Every structure is written in C-alpha cells, then in structure tokens.
Amino acid sequence: GKVPASNILASAPSNKNLDAWRELGCRTTHCNLEVVHRSTLVFLATKPHILPGVLEEIRPAVGSHHIVVSLVAGVTIQTLQRLLPPWTKVLRIMPNLPCVVQAGAMVFSRGNNAGDEEATLLKSLLSSCGLCEEVPESYIDIHTGLSGSGVAYVYLFAEALAEGAVKMGMPGALASRIAAQTLLGAAKMLLETGEHPAKLRGDVCTPGGTTIYALHQLEKGALRATVMDAVEAATNRACDMAKD
Amino acid sequence: MSVGFIGAGQLAFALARGFTAAGVLAAHKITASSPDTDLPTVSRLRKMGVNFTVSNKDTVKSSDVLFLAVKPPIIPFILEEVGPDIEPRHIVVSCAAGVTISSIEKKLSTFCPTPKVIRCMTNTPVIVREGATVYATGTHANVEDGKLLEQLMASVGFCTEVEEDLIDAVTGLSGSGPAYAFTALDALADGGVKMGLPRRLAVRLGAQALLGAAKMLLESEQHPGQLKDNVCSPGGATIHALHFLESGGFRSLLINAVEASCIRTRELQHLADQEEISPAAIKKTLLDKVKLESPSLSVASVNKVSLFTNKSKKN
Numbered sequence: 001g002k003v004p005a006s007n008i009l010a011s012a013p014s015n016k017n018l019d020a021w022r023e024l025g026c027r028t029t030h031c032n033l034e035v036v037h038r039s040t041l042v043f044l045a046t047k048p049h050i051l052p053g054v055l056e057e058i059r060p061a062v063g064s065h066h067i068v069v070s071l072v073a074g075v076t077i078q079t080l081q082r083l084l085p086p087w088t089k090v091l092r093i094m095p096n097l098p099c100v101v102q103a104g105a106m107v108f109s110r111g112n113n114a115g116d117e118e119a120t121l122l123k124s125l126l127s128s129c130g131l132c133e134e135v136p137e138s139y140i141d142i143h144t145g146l147s148g149s150g151v152a153y154v155y156l157f158a159e160a161l162a163e164g165a166v167k168m169g170m171p172g173a174l175a176s177r178i179a180a181q182t183l184l185g186a187a188k189m190l191l192e193t194g195e196h197p198a199k200l201r202g203d204v205c206t207p208g209g210t211t212i213y214a215l216h217q218l219e220k221g222a223l224r225a226t227v228m229d230a231v232e233a234a235t236n237r238a239c240d241m242a243k244d
Numbered sequence: 245m246s247v248g249f250i251g252a253g254q255l256a257f258a259l260a261r262g263f264t265a266a267g268v269l270a271a272h273k274i275t276a277s278s279p280d281t282d283l284p285t286v287s288r289l290r291k292m293g294v295n296f297t298v299s300n301k302d303t304v305k306s307s308d309v310l311f312l313a314v315k316p317p318i319i320p321f322i323l324e325e326v327g328p329d330i331e332p333r334h335i336v337v338s339c340a341a342g343v344t345i346s347s348i349e350k351k352l353s354t355f356c357p358t359p360k361v362i363r364c365m366t367n368t369p370v371i372v373r374e375g376a377t378v379y380a381t382g383t384h385a386n387v388e389d390g391k392l393l394e395q396l397m398a399s400v401g402f403c404t405e406v407e408e409d410l411i412d413a414v415t416g417l418s419g420s421g422p423a424y425a426f427t428a429l430d431a432l433a434d435g436g437v438k439m440g441l442p443r444r445l446a447v448r449l450g451a452q453a454l455l456g457a458a459k460m461l462l463e464s465e466q467h468p469g470q471l472k473d474n475v476c477s478p479g480g481a482t483i484h485a486l487h488f489l490e491s492g493g494f495r496s497l498l499i500n501a502v503e504a505s506c507i508r509t510r511e512l513q514h515l516a517d518q519e520e521i522s523p524a525a526i527k528k529t530l531l532d533k534v535k536l537e538s539p540s541l542s543v544a545s546v547n548k549v550s551l552f553t554n555k556s557k558k559n
Binding site for chain 2: 196197202216219220221222225228229
C-alpha cells in the first residue's frame with residue numbers, strides 16, 4: 001500500500017506481460033520515454049543484453065530530478081553511470097524471488113549522485129517487499145550467490161525433505177506442505193529470536209534423540225561444505241557474468 | 245585419609261601425580277601395587293614418594309579409598325583376590341572403562357555384604373590437574389562417599405556426578421578425547437611445519453591455540469558456533485580454512501569417533517559381563533601371579549575364562 005497502482009507506469013515492447021500490470025491497476029505503455037517523462041522514480045528491469053539499447057533511448061530524457069534504479073543483473077553502477085547523463089542519480093538493486101510474496105531479501109548500492117534521501121526513499125519503498133539493506137556494491141554478487149540463487153537451494157532442500165518423508169510412507173502433497181512450513185517456521189525463529197543458528201540447532205537436539213542422529217547423517221554428507229561451495233559458485237559466476 | 249591404587253600404570257601415576265601436586269594428599273599416604281615391577285610408571289611413583297608394593301592385599305589394607313586402576317579384563321581377578329580384605333570402611337573406586345557397578349558389587353558381595361562401590365571415568369590430563377571426571381555411586385555408597393571422591397577428583401580437574409548409563413558416552417567423549425586432541429595437534433603442527441615453522445614452535449603454538457580456545461569456551465556463555473564466527477572475518481583466512489574442514493567432513497569424523505569409542509566401550513562391557521576371558525590375552529607372568537595369590541581360583545576355572553584377544557588400552 002505504499003504507492004497507489006495508478007501512480008505506476010510500466011512499459012514493454014509487447015503486451016505479453018503488460019496485462020498483468022493492468023490487472024493490478026497500473027498504467028501501461030509501449031514507450032519507454034513516456035515512462036521517463038511521467039515518472040520521478042524509474043526502475044530498469046530489462047534483461048542485461050537489452051539494457052544498453054534502452055539506456056541510449058532514454059538518455060536524452062533523463063534529468064537531475066530522476067532517480068534511476070537498476071534491477072538488471074550483472075550491470076554495474078559504473079556501466080550505468082557511463083551510459084546515462086553525468087548528473088543522474090543511480091542506484092543498483094538485487095532482489096530475490098520472494099519479493100513477490102513480500103518476503104524478499106534485497107540489497108542495494110548507490111551511485112555517485114545518489115544521496116541519503118534517495119537511499120532512504122528506496123529503502124522505505126522496498127521494505128514493503130521484505131528485507132532491504134544498503135550495501136557496498138561488492139556485496140551484490142555475494143547476495144546473488146546467497147539469496148538470489150539461494151532461493152533455489154531452499155527449494156531443493158524442501159524437495160529432498162519431502163522425498164525423505166515419502167520414502168518413509170507419507171503422501172507427497174502433505175510432505176511438501178510440511179516441509180515448506182518447517183522451513184518457514186525455522187526461518188521465522190531465526191529472524192525473530194536473533195539467536196545464533198548453532199544455538200537453535202542445539203536446542204532441538206535432545207541427547208541421543210532423533211535430531212542428533214539425523215544431523216550426524218547431514219554432517220557425514222558434508223552438507224555444510226557443499227552449501228558453501230554452492231554460494232561460492234553462484235557468486236563467482238555472477239562476477240564472471242558481470243565482466244561480459 | 246589414605247588412598248590406594250591397585251595397578252601402577254598410567255592411570256595410577258596420573259592420579260597420584262595430580263593429587264600430590266594439588267596438595268590434597270601427601271605421597272606417603274598413597275600406596276600403589278602391581279605384580280609387574282618393570283613398568284616405567286613404577287619407578288616414577290617410587291620417586292614421588294608413593295609406597296609401592298607387589299602385594300595388592302597390602303594396598304587394600306593400607307587404604308581407605310581404593311582405586312582399581314587396572315585394565316578392564318583384569319578387574320574380575322582383582323576383585324577375587326582382594327575381596328576378602330575389603331572392609332566396610334573401604335570405598336572401592338573403579339576407573340575401568342565399561343565395567344559396571346553391578347558387576348563389581350556382584351563379585352564383592354560374596355565377601356562383603358554391603359561393599360561401597362563408585363564407578364568413575366576420568367582421563368589422563370588429571371596429571372596436569374585438568375582432568376575431566378564423572379562418577380556414579382553404587383548401591384551402598386552414600387552421599388558423603390560420593391562427595392569425598394568428588395573432592396579428590398576435583399583437585400585434579402573437573403568432576404561431576406552422573407547417572408551410570410551416561411558413563412560410556414563420557415568415555416567416548418572425554419575419556420578418549422585427549423587422544424583426538426593429540427592427533428589434531430600433531431596434524432596442526434604438520435601444517436605449521438609445511439608452511440615453514442620449526443617443529444617445536446609449531447607444536448607449542450598449536451597446543452596453545454587449542455588450550456586458549458578451550459579456555460575461552462569454558463569461560464564464555466557463548467555457543468562455540470558464535471565463538472567460531474567471531475574469528476571469521478568476511479573473505480578472510482579463517483573462513484577459507486574452515487571450508488576445507490567442512491569439505492573433509494571434519495565434524496562428522498569427530499562425531500563418528502565419539503560414537504565409536506562409546507560403542508566399543510559397551511561391547512567390551514558386554515563381553516566382560518559374559519565373563520569370557522582367554523588366558524592368551526593376559527601376560528603369562530600376570531596370570532601366574534594371579535594363580536599364586538588366589539588359591540580359590542582353580543586352574544580349571546581359569547582356563548574356562550576366555551577373553552578379548554587384544555589387550556585393549558585403558559579407554
């Protein structure tokens with residue numbers, strides 16, 4: 001409820017996706033320049049290879065009153081500032097999928113001309129979608145590895161949990177729901193108690209009980225190292241892709 | 245109060261050393277006995293001023309608190325031998341891994357109606373007064389007896405009472421624990437040497453690092469996970485190293501080790517309960533001595549007893 005839908009204007013070359021926007025009550029257009037002319041806060045949400053063309057197109061219309069926020073993966077602030085007028089206030093943000101259900105994790109960094117006011121505005125706007133933190137730009141690729149891609153790791157884990165339950169005799173649909181709720185609940189406890197995950201883990205482990213037996217299996221499988229490897233791989237890939 | 249040790253090996257020496265260093269007991273109030281006078285610990289005990297004898301019976305007679313500091317398979321023999329000399333005043337403390345209170349009480353009850361038995365599990369760092377000890381009291385050992393032992397053992401490290409069914413787990417963790425630590429320290433030192441440190445320095449630094457970390461943990465309210473995090477700066481050396489440890493399944497290896505030691509202890513106990521001991525596993529001299537000193541044990545009955553084939557180290 002931060003911004004009324006009628007104040008949001010989205011542009012795209014075709015109607016393919018625009019219907020969804022209209023359904024929400026937003027205005028739509030096929031003209032990128034129109035968006036720039038009629039908005040103060042402009043989000044760039046194209047695919048990386050499209051962006052340079054779009055920036056060239058809108059460059060003439062970008063003024064010092066605009067706040068340009070790029071959601072485009074792998075495009076650095078340096079690149080953005082190079083392709084836009086030198087007075088442009090640029091910010092770069094990396095969200096993740098669960099923003100859709102307002103449980104996202106986003107990090108953003110500012111360009112040379114973006115000040116506290118712009119940062120505060122962005123943060124307050126985006127907090128409606130989840131966790132939103134300002135970071136040095138070097139963290140953005142790490143965020144990709146941790147949380148951008150991280151969502152997929154969690155889906156994988158949830159699937160595996162459910163499969164384990166199915167193996168032990170539980171119907172799949174029920175197992176999936178419980179798996180998801182387990183992850184949600186655990187995450188909620190982590191966020192709300194602020195306790196170290198190791199402590200929370202210990203709290204669940206009764207001596208000689210089921211949990212410690214299961215955890216032993218996870219340790220045998222070097223789950224921790226594998227997860228670290230995953231975050232590292234995704235982060236490195238993000239860095240490599242940005243260089244392209 | 246006088247303390248006696250049946251057995252004059254590593255454990256007896258470690259405890260005697262610890263007690264005297266702590267000042268809770270004068271060396272001349274300690275007696276230790278063993279049929280084997282060639283043990284290196286025997287001369288060290290003598291040098292300390294501990295009374296050494298080859299007669300277990302003498303040890304019993306001159307002690308109030310009697311530690312059974314022999315290897316688990318020997319316990320039944322010892323109990324047969326000294327049983328007749330156990331008096332109501334004696335507190336019999338067994339340090340043998342896997343030997344249950346009930347098995348000791350059963351053996352002693354043929355000689356003494358209400359033997360005071362305490363089972364304890366300690367570890368070698370008692371020698372430097374940083375031992376980890378737990379104990380469980382037997383049927384006839386009362387609260388004061390437990391407290392007396394606790395006072396003694398607390399002088400050489402940490403000591404607490406537990407339920408007997410936890411003692412095997414304690415064996416796996418802190419009983420065998422020093423061995424895990426020595427292995428880790430050896431390897432850490434190798435790492436240091438590989439990266440250019442002289443061996444002596446590497447060993448010294450590795451040991452100090454573990455000592456310091458352990459001390460921090462004991463004195464902190466924080467979870468070890470948190471303490472670990474505090475050392476790991478983002479993108480730094482430590483987190484890179486930890487990743488290697490995790491990749492190697494470091495944690496699971498340690499869990500496996502504690503589990504294996506605990507399970508083995510239970511196995512040994514199980515075997516002992518079945519009272520199967522083979523003569524081959526006991527040194528011949530020892531067996532002869534036992535035969536000499538226990539006329540009640542007929543040769544036939546001794547041959548009936550068959551043991552675990554390897555003379556397992558304590559713990």
